[in-house]
Amino acid sequence: MKKQLMSGNAALGEAAVLSGCTCYFGYPITPQNELTEYMAKRMPEVPGGTFIQSESEIAAINMVLGASVAGARAMTSSSSPGMSLKQEGISYLAADELPAVIINMVRGGPGMGNISPAQSDYLQATRGGGHGDYRTIVLAPSSVQELADAVPVAFDLADSYRNPVIILGDGMLGQMMEPVSFDHIRQEKVYPKDYILTGAKGRPARKIHSLLFDTKLEEEHNWKLFRKYKGMEQNEVRFETFLVDDAEMVVIAYGTSARIAKGAIRRLRQENLKVGLIRPITLWPFPTNIIRETATRVKDFFVFEMSTGQLIEDVRLALEGRGHIHFYGRPGGVIPTPVELFRIVSRHYYQSQQVKK
Numbered sequence: 001m002k003k004q005l006m007s008g009n010a011a012l013g014e015a016a017v018l019s020g021c022t023c024y025f026g027y028p029i030t031p032q033n034e035l036t037e038y039m040a041k042r043m044p045e046v047p048g049g050t051f052i053q054s055e056s057e058i059a060a061i062n063m064v065l066g067a068s069v070a071g072a073r074a075m076t077s078s079s080s081p082g083m084s085l086k087q088e089g090i091s092y093l094a095a096d097e098l099p100a101v102i103i104n105m106v107r108g109g110p111g112m113g114n115i116s117p118a119q120s121d122y123l124q125a126t127r128g129g130g131h132g133d134y135r136t137i138v139l140a141p142s143s144v145q146e147l148a149d150a151v152p153v154a155f156d157l158a159d160s161y162r163n164p165v166i167i168l169g170d171g172m173l174g175q176m177m178e179p180v181s182f183d184h185i186r187q188e189k190v191y192p193k194d195y196i197l198t199g200a201k202g203r204p205a206r207k208i209h210s211l212l213f214d215t216k217l218e219e220e221h222n223w224k225l226f227r228k229y230k231g232m233e234q235n236e237v238r239f240e241t242f243l244v245d246d247a248e249m250v251v252i253a254y255g256t257s258a259r260i261a262k263g264a265i266r267r268l269r270q271e272n273l274k275v276g277l278i279r280p281i282t283l284w285p286f287p288t289n290i291i292r293e294t295a296t297r298v299k300d301f302f303v304f305e306m307s308t309g310q311l312i313e314d315v316r317l318a319l320e321g322r323g324h325i326h327f328y329g330r331p332g333g334v335i336p337t338p339v340e341l342f343r344i345v346s347r348h349y350y351q352s353q354q355v356k357k
Contacts, residue, residue: 061089108333116333263338
């Protein structure tokens with residue numbers, strides 16, 4: 001397998017090209033600028049490829065909507081404040097049932113924050129983020145290879161469900177460099193798009209819109225979307241488990257935090273502390289069932305994230321009071337170390353053992 005050393009942002013761009021992306025629209029913001037730069041170079045090399053540096057994040061997401069209406073595989077990317085500006089357009093995409101892939105390389109916040117890695121956009125991504133009853137599938141890779149691998153999955157899910165899909169990374173994942181292979185990344189399947197607007201010559205006219213003045217039609221449309229989201233929850237949950245089978249405490253972490261957690265857990269195991277990891281790969285739909293199943297034999301769960309506590313809400317919902325939740329977070333772009341987490345988890349582990357006695 002041929003590998004090359006690339007940053008996460010560049011790997012996302014190359015994977016998008018190989019996955020059949022023909023339209024990229026973006027606006028510069030750190031720490032995802034390398035992706036926009038990479039697409040500026042690559043898209044002109046793609047047959048029919050289009051790259052536009054838009055005048056704003058708002059313009060970029062609406063350009064994605066327009067390209068998707070025309071049948072293109074379209075993508076945009078940004079970082080936290082820019083994602084806030086895209087939310088209305090993402091709501092329109094969901095309402096119009098249009099596929100799109102959106103990358104968020106999260107930075108410290110709120111407000112302008114800083115350009116360091118964070119995970120404080122979790123709730124924005126997993127709760128839709130914009131107005132109205134809608135959901136987006138959210139993929140959370142934890143390495144450069146996983147960033148690349150997530151792109152064809154995201155495009156296929158977007159086309160299959162006719163819905164926006166978000167890849168949620170952070171500044172560390174976007175800018176770190178690791179070996180990555182693209183040998184297996186290609187557009188495997190072409191999805192029929194009988195809804196696109198290509199001109200009505202020889203067929204009845206179509207229209208795509210989300211403005212429904214008739215309240216009955218709006219309600220029916222919302223229940224239709226609801227049923228689609230339920231299908232996603234049943235069929236698209238992804239997660240990884242690590243040393244969970246004999247664990248007495250289970251850490252729940254995603255993305256960069258999960259990498260840190262694995263390092264800490266290896267140290268904990270050397271000290272004969274039985275700690276495992278559940279790593280959500282889809283943040284929505286959330287892997288509720290594996291957490292609930294694990295709670296039948298494990299009573300202590302440790303939520304670790306680079307925020308003040310957002311993932312913890314979904315863990316609480318999954319457990320429904322069945323287990324005890326411990327928490328450790330570092331917000332504002334601070335990256336914890338495995339040794340730091342090792343010390344924190346060790347303390348909670350020993351305390352929980354004392355309570356059991």
